[in-house]
Structure formats: C-alpha cells, structure tokens
Amino acid sequence: MINNLVHRERGVMHPFWVIVGKEISDQVRSWRFIILLFLILLTCFGSLYTSITNMGNPAKAPKPDDAFFFLRLFTDTDGSLPPFHVFIGFLGPLLGIGLGFDAINSEQNGGTLSRILSQPIHRDYLINAKFASSLIVISTLFFAMGFLTMGLGLYLIGIPPSPEEFLRIIFFLLLSVLYVAFWLNLSIFFSIRFKQAATSALTSIAVWLFFTVFYQLIVNLIARAIAPSQMASPDQLLAYQQFVINLMRIVPSQLFADGTTTLLMPSVRSLGPMTMEQVYGAVPKPLHLGQSLLIVWPQLTGLVAATVICFALSYYSFMRKEIRSR
Amino acid sequence: MSQEIIQLSDLTKRYDSLTAVDHLSLTIQKGEVFGLLGPNGAGKSTTILMMLGLTEPTSGSVQVCGINSTTNPIEVKRRVGYLPDDVGFYDNRSAIENLMFTARLNSIPENVARARAVELLERVGLSDVGAKKSGKFSRGMRQRLGLADVLIKDPEVIILDEPTLGIDPKGVREFLELIAQLSKEEQLTVLLSSHHLHQVQQVCDRVGIFVSGKLIAQGDIPTLSKQLFSAEPFMIQVAVESTERDERLLSSLENLASVNTVKFLNGEYLIGCSTDITPHIARVVIESGYGLTHLHKKEYGLDDIYNRYFEGAVI
Numbered sequence: 241m242i243n244n245l246v247h248r249e250r251g252v253m254h255p256f257w258v259i260v261g262k263e264i265s266d267q268v269r270s271w272r273f274i275i276l277l278f279l280i281l282l283t284c285f286g287s288l289y290t291s292i293t294n295m296g297n298p299a300k301a302p303k304p305d306d307a308f309f310f311l312r313l314f315t316d317t318d319g320s321l322p323p324f325h326v327f328i329g330f331l332g333p334l335l336g337i338g339l340g341f342d343a344i345n346s347e348q349n350g351g352t353l354s355r356i357l358s359q360p361i362h363r364d365y366l367i368n369a370k371f372a373s374s375l376i377v378i379s380t381l382f383f384a385m386g387f388l389t390m391g392l393g394l395y396l397i398g399i400p401p402s403p404e405e406f407l408r409i410i411f412f413l414l415l416s417v418l419y420v421a422f423w424l425n426l427s428i429f430f431s432i433r434f435k436q437a438a439t440s441a442l443t444s445i446a447v448w449l450f451f452t453v454f455y456q457l458i459v460n461l462i463a464r465a466i467a468p469s470q471m472a473s474p475d476q477l478l479a480y481q482q483f484v485i486n487l488m489r490i491v492p493s494q495l496f497a498d499g500t501t502t503l504l505m506p507s508v509r510s511l512g513p514m515t516m517e518q519v520y521g522a523v524p525k526p527l528h529l530g531q532s533l534l535i536v537w538p539q540l541t542g543l544v545a546a547t548v549i550c551f552a553l554s555y556y557s558f559m560r561k562e563i564r565s566r
Numbered sequence: 567m568s569q570e571i572i573q574l575s576d577l578t579k580r581y582d583s584l585t586a587v588d589h590l591s592l593t594i595q596k597g598e599v600f601g602l603l604g605p606n607g608a609g610k611s612t613t614i615l616m617m618l619g620l621t622e623p624t625s626g627s628v629q630v631c632g633i634n635s636t637t638n639p640i641e642v643k644r645r646v647g648y649l650p651d652d653v654g655f656y657d658n659r660s661a662i663e664n665l666m667f668t669a670r671l672n673s674i675p676e677n678v679a680r681a682r683a684v685e686l687l688e689r690v691g692l693s694d695v696g697a698k699k700s701g702k703f704s705r706g707m708r709q710r711l712g713l714a715d716v717l718i719k720d721p722e723v724i725i726l727d728e729p730t731l732g733i734d735p736k737g738v739r740e741f742l743e744l745i746a747q748l749s750k751e752e753q754l755t756v757l758l759s760s761h762h763l764h765q766v767q768q769v770c771d772r773v774g775i776f777v778s779g780k781l782i783a784q785g786d787i788p789t790l791s792k793q794l795f796s797a798e799p800f801m802i803q804v805a806v807e808s809t810e811r812d813e814r815l816l817s818s819l820e821n822l823a824s825v826n827t828v829k830f831l832n833g834e835y836l837i838g839c840s841t842d843i844t845p846h847i848a849r850v851v852i853e854s855g856y857g858l859t860h861l862h863k864k865e866y867g868l869d870d871i872y873n874r875y876f877e878g879a880v881i
Contacts, residue, residue: 262656350654354650357620358643358650359643359668360641
C-alpha cells in the first residue's frame with residue numbers, strides 16, 4: 241500500500257455517485273424488488289387485458305373522452321379488475337415503502353453505517369444517495385412499464401396515440417413517480433426513527449392503511465356530524481362540500497387519484513363542487529392538456545410539498561443523529 | 567518524531583444528565599501506539615466519535631493532524647482510518663468488493679485501489695477468501711477485513727475501537743502483532759481503545775486510563791505504576807516456615823526504614839516500602855530466627871493499576 245499513490249485524479253467517480261451506484265445495484269438484486277416488480281408487472285398486464293377486452297365492446301354509449309381512445313388503455317375496465325391508474329395508486333405506496341423501509345436502520349444494524357460515515361464524505365451524501373437511487377429505480381420501472389403498456393396497446397388496438405395523449409401519459413407517469421417518492425421518503429424517515437426494520441415497515445404500512453381505509457371513515461363521520469340542515473343556504477352547502485373535500489385532500493392518495501383522473505380523463509373539468517351557473521354554457525368538450533394541468537396544479541404542489549416535508553424531516557433527524565456502531 | 571498528531575483540549579460531552587467525557591485533555595505524538603484504557607461506559611467511544619466529527623462536543627476542541635474535527639470532519643476523515651467495534655460489511659458483497667467500495671468513496675483510482683486491495687487482503691491473511699461474500703465471515707475475519715478496510719485509504723492515523731473484542735486468544739495475538747508491525751513499518755499513529763489490559767500492555771507505547779469521562783493517568787506502563795503507587799512503589803512478599811502470625815516479626819519489619827505498611831495475609835507478609843530494601847528485609851527475617859521460604863519483589867502491572875482504579879481494591 242505504502243506507495244503513496246492517492247492521486248485525487250480527474251475522472252474518478254464522485255463519492256456520491258459511488259453510493260448511488262451501489263444502492264441501485266443492491267436494490268435491483270434484492271428479492272423484495274423482484275417480487276414487487278413481478279406483482280406490478282402482473283397487475284399491469286391484467287389491467288391492460290381488461291381494458292382491451294372492454295374497448296372492443298361497441299354497445300357502449302359515446303363519451304366525450306372518445307377522442308382520447310388511447311388513454312382508455314389506462315382507465316377502462318370491464319369491472320373484473322381495477323384500471324391501470326387505480327392499481328398504481330394502490331401498489332405504488334407498497335413499492336415506495338418496500339424500497340425505503342430499511343434504508344438507514346439496516347446499515348446501522350449491519351454495522352456498516354459508522355464505517356461508511358468515517359469515510360471522507362459528507363453525512364448527507366448517504367441519505368441523499370439512498371433517496372436518489374430509489375427514485376432512479378422507481379422512475380426507470382414506471383417509465384419502462386408505461387412505455388411497455390403503450391407499446392402493447394399500440395400493437396393490440398392498432399391506433400397510435402396523439403401527441404397530446406402521449407404527453408398526458410408522460411405526466412401521469414411523472415405524477416406516479418412523485419407519489420411513490422412520497423411514500424419512499426416517509427419510509428426512509430421511519431427507517432431513521434426506528435431501529436428495527438420490521439417496526440419501520442409496519443409503521444409505514446400502518447400509515448398507508450390509515451390513509452387508504454380509515455381516514456375516509458373518519459372524514460365521513462365528521463361530514464355527517466357537521467352536515468348543514470336542509471334549510472341551509474346554497475352558500476352554506478357549498479362551503480360544507482368544499483370543507484369535506486378539503487379534508488379528503490389531506491391524504492396523498494386522494495391527491496394522486498385527483499391528479500390521475502384529471503390527466504387521464506380530459507373531460508374532467510373540476511375536482512370540486514360546481515354550481516349550475518358554472519356549468520351553464522360550458523361546451524361539453526375535453527380540456528386541453530394545459531387546462532387539465534392547471535386543474536391538478538394544486539394537487540401536484542401538495543404532493544411535492546408532502547414529499548419535501550418528509551425528506552426534510554428525515555434529513556434533519558439523520559444529520560442530528562449520533563452514529564454509534566451497532 | 568515528536569509531532570503532535572492528536573490534540574484534545576478541555577473536551578466535554580454531555581448527554582442530558584450524563585457527562586460522558588469530562589474536560590479531557592490529551593496529546594498523542596506522531597508514530598506512537600496509544601492505548602485508551604477504561605471500563606465499559608467510560609466514554610472511550612464517545613471520545614473517538616468526537617475525534618472523527620461523528621458527534622459534536624459540548625465544549626472544548628479536537629485537533630487531528632492539525633485540523634479541527636468538529637468544523638472540518640471531511641479532511642480529518644481523509645487522513646484517519648477508523649475501525650468501529652463490531653465492524654460490519656455488506657453481507658451480499660465479497661470482501662474485495664467491500665474494500666473497493668471504501669476505496670471508491672475515498673476517490674482512489676480504480677487500478678490503484680484494486681492492486682492495494684489485493685495486497686492488503688494478503689497482508690491480513692484473507693487473500694484466499696477475498697472473493698467470498700463477507701456475510702459468511704467469522705468475527706475474527708471481519709475484524710481483519712476491517713483492518714484492511716481502514717488501511718486502504720493509506721491513513722496517517724488509525725483509530726481502533728475495541729478491536730480485539732470477541733476474537734479468540736490466538737486471533738488477538740496475531741491481530742495485535744499486525745498492528746504493532748504496521749505502526750513500525752508505516753510510521754502510523756495508532757489509537758487503540760480497550761478494556762483488556764494485557765493486550766494494551768502488549769502493543770502500546772503509552773496508555774491513558776479513562777474512568778467515567780476523566781483521564782486519570784497517562785504515560786508508559788513503568789511511569790504509570792510510579793505515578794499511581796508513588797507512596798509504595800515496591801511491594802515485597804515474604805513467606806516464612808511458620809504460617810502463624812508473629813507480632814514480633816511484624817513489628818521489627820515495621821521498624822525498618824522506608825517501610826510504610828506491613829500486612830499479614832494468607833501466611834505471607836506483604837511489605838509496602840518506598841525504596842527497594844529487599845536485602846534488609848531478608849536479613850531481618852533471618853535474624854528473627856525464621857527460615858525464609860519465599861521472597862518476592864512484586865512489579866505492578868496493568869492489572870494492579872486496573873484494580874486500584876476500577877474496583878477500588880487495595881493492593
């Protein structure tokens with residue numbers, strides 16, 4: 241060794257990307273990733289199949305979305321399986337939790353954390369690299385899956401997507417990545433907070449279950465309790481509706497669902513209650529992409545904010561953490 | 567040679583109510599092997615973490631290689647190799663892949679790193695298992711791989727936290743020999759923390775004794791015993807034919823010049839004195855009419871120091 245050959249040469253990979261590279265290869269080789277991948281691919285083809293069998297059904301009434309035939313690949317269903325975007329909304333969190341729940345505590349329990357942090361790297365490299373690598377894996381997976389679905393759909397129905405449809409699908413995929421990134425960050429946060437990987441996995445899943453199942457129940461209870469009387473003025477009714485919807489929107493999955501519906505169903509023109517005055521005179525025509533994006537902009541911002549909050553929390557608690565061996 | 571490489575001044579670390587490190591001041595010279603000795607929970611690991619900038623001191627400052635560890639930990643970590651106690655590796659990677667990962671984190675060019683990794687594996691005696699996954703390694707093997715991992719960045723200082731914990735005696739000896747050899751050949755400064763006295767005694771040039779956050783003594787082992795047993799640097803054990811306590815002999819021994827204490831314990835007289843008066847004692851015993859069966863001048867080892875401090879036992 242002894243030969244003092246430690247040139248800090250150019251062309252040597254930056255330590256941050258060294259960690260990212262290692263994390264990605266760890267993720268991709270791990271069993272849980274393969275299992276999750278398998279699960280998601282399966283649902284993907286399942287929903288593609290149901291939407292395609294449903295498309296051939298000529299007895300259906302024409303809908304304003306008919307101009308966007310290709311998008312129906314992602315939203316149509318014959319009722320036996322939920323459509324593509326609902327599946328992603330359901331399984332995406334699992335994927336995020338699966339990739340993040342043992343990010344830091346497994347390093348701690350394996351005794352590698354103090355060894356890595358005693359190398360000349362900034363402490364935040366590790367947590368940033370963990371996040372970046374999982375995000376890269378998720379984006380690659382989602383885009384590959386999205387394009388695969390599009391390709392298969394193209395092959396099966398023989399109608400190419402219009403540029404607008406293509407862009408809508410790209411935005412949908414970006415939104416999905418963002419949504420999974422939220423769950424990823426939440427589970428990374430728990431992996432810093434809890435020493436046992438099992439605890440952090442369970443906590444993440446508990447939060448996910450709470451938001452997908454119990455939160456709706458609670459909101460319903462509240463809604464029923466504060467429901468205005470039948471004599472209430474339209475303004476009061478409107479305010480009440482708005483309040484209940486806003487309560488629902490605290491949940492990331494609601495934000496994601498709102499976002500995807502608007503992006504994939506161009507005929508959706510509002511996510512809140514509309515008065516007759518607003519609807520009156522509206523041309524029953526699908527919205528342009530720009531208009532749809534405008535509608536989902538608050539949802540998008542909300543999701544980004546939730547993700548950033550989770551990341552900031554984990555960043556803060558990781559930087560303050562004292563690194564002890566095992 | 568007498569270049570100060572680690573300087574701790576007035577270092578304090580407080581956790582809520584507990585003071586882990588209490589106004590610690592310590593200097594370590596370049597090229598020496600320093601043993602940080604103390605019972606569990608004395609604050610050894612906390613001190614080491616502060617040297618690496620892995621935790622912040624409540625007050626005081628740490629300088630390693632002339633760099634402040636708290637404000638500029640990256641530069642310190644570039645020069646210091648740290649082997650935590652119970653070091654871990656990525657189980658699904660081979661030994662050599664683990665070493666290469668560390669080398670890459672240190673921005674060592676690939677070809678240099680590979681050559682060095684192979685050389686180091688050879689050196690720590692793991693060259694035949696270099697391609698095996700580190701998850702299958704035993705504790706001793708992990709510790710040796712840890713040493714290779716520390717050395718791959720070609721450090722100026724290596725800090726080993728309880729490096730011999732949980733290794734069998736033969737492994738410990740080999741490991742310590744390797745450290746001693748490395749420090750001589752590479753002019754490495756080694757800081758070693760342990761609660762195993764004999765091991766520290768074996769390899770360290772100097773030791774510091776650390777109890778509940780305070781450094782109570784430091785120096786090489788002869789100096790230490792002088793420092794700690796200044797009242798009675800010599801302890802002479804005498805056994806005579808009779809195993810009965812004899813007050814007359816006891817008092818005549820006590821009357822000798824420079825004798826401080828005389829005790830009778832298990833058929834032996836224990837005489838603590840300030841100068842070496844073994845011949846006088848022998849004469850006194852023989853003059854009092856007893857046959858002398860055993861006369862032994864006791865040297866203080868770390869064990870005695872340890873007992874003196876940690877267990878409060880009187881020697």
